[in-house]
Amino acid sequence: MVKKDTIWKPSAMKKIEAIIQPFKLNEVKDALKDIGIDGMTVTEVRGHGRQKGHTEVYRGREYQVDLIPKVKLEMVVASERSEEVIGTIVKSAKTGKIGDGKIFVYDLGDAIRIRNDERGDAAL
Amino acid sequence: MKLVRLMAAACAALPLLNAQSQAALEAEIAKLKTAVAAAQTSGDNAWMLTAAALVLMMTGPGLALFYCGLVRRKNVLGTMMHSFIMMAVITLLWAAVGYSLVFGSGNPVIGSFEFAFLKGVGSAPNTDYAPTIPHLTFMVYQMMFAVISPALITGAYAERVKFNALLVYSIGWAFLVYFPVAHMVWGKGGYFNAYLGGAIPVFDFAGGTVVHITTGISALVCALVIGPRNGYPNEPMKPHSLVLSFTGACLLWVGWFGFNAGSALAANGLASSAFVTTHLGSAAGALGWLIAEKIKMGRPSALGAISGSVAGLATVTQGAGFVSPFAGAVYGLAGGLICFYMVAIVKNKFGYDDSLDAFGVHGIGGIIGATLTGVFATNVVNDALKLANGQAAPLGLVDGNSAQIGNQLIGAVVAIAFAVIGSYIALMIAKITCGGLRLDAREESQGMDLAIHGEEGYNLEA
Known part of the structure; x- marks a missing residue:
């Protein structure tokens, strides 16, 4: 039942997975909200x-x-935004001490919004 | 108020009575005496019923919380049940035969069936033991001691024992260890009861020997016979919630006032003395453990503070109503320091798995308390024991009775012997009748809550 205009078109997306200190969660969330x-x-x-x-x-x-x-925070963003997002997470999660965590970045195959079958960038 | 009114009436009546017959005066005095006795019974009974309830609170929720916080999450309900089931089973056993076998007059080792099924136990006092409170109050107060004792032992085999084996063992233990030892120390004609015809005086105010030595030593026997938990000591087995243990330990501290001050069996000055002695013991116990821990481990821990207070309380129990209040602090400090050493150093050297340290805390604390009572017991505090000439008998070393330390140790050794032999026999009976003492390896790894009870303590997704 997939509508024709929503059929998947290859589009570049990244999945960003950040493992951070628990007490940094609010700071990181706020910083990400600020960049949309x-x-x-x-x-x-x-x-x-x-x-x-x-x-x-x-x-x-x-x-x-x-x-x-x-x-652990997981989010999917359009490829062109990924560097900005990574930079924001690093800046807001950093204490400079051992144990600050890591960020992993993956190329993503597709994304689907369950409510209306939107795919790719539109589903983000 | 009633009393004051009566006395006023009596005084007002005096000039009149001069003219009246002697008989009327005597009748007034008899009335007055009855009123005084009724007033004392009323006060004593109110306190003793409260004390009985306080001691029950030590088992549930006190001990249940203290122990369940120390086990892993999967065993939280099973561990609470270990304490709670004693409140059901031992209660009925005590009312049926236990009370009679301990406090009935029999031979020096065991009582009789004279009070079986509470025959003759009513609101009239039993003047042998507690002349100012109803016999029923005395019976139910002593019941609470019988309830908590096997519950204390469960700390030794936590997280691995079969439920039916636990029940058979605990009932067998009551018959083979608790009933005889309690009769010997507290029962009429008991071998160690100097007040009621015993041969060797052992001073045990609230159960240092009867409760803590018997349970502590039995705990060690159970830990050795049942064997360590699978994976011990290599797998981590951290306490899952010290918050629960903390709450339980605080309830134990409060409940212990019923245990020790209640053992005065009246709302009198001796009860106040035992109350204060107990409180100082618990406080010094907490500090003693913390100091030892700070020196050996570098940090004073929360678990150390509560363990020390329980150790102090177990230690001070024997002397609570025999020693001057500040001696309670000496008991507590000794209990805190030595029990820490047993639990944190000696146990790890030998490698036995007394999982929640029932032996290290109660057994060792009980033995220290029994010994110290031979030193500090004094007739300045407790003059109930009289010499032939009517004077108060010297009690401990501080009264110049140097033989008492030896008497106390004889009591301790006999209690230890009963605990070792009785526990071993009870364990063997449980092993044969229940097809083993332990859960199988799969059940143990699943945890008691699911394997035995089909429940979980924490249904966080529910």
């Missing part, structure tokens, strides 16, 4: 990179905690 990015998915995640975890002690027993809480 208003769609994203946020997940609470646990993991570690080069930042090692910490030690907890309960009644003398030590526990090495490797997986530390982080927040």
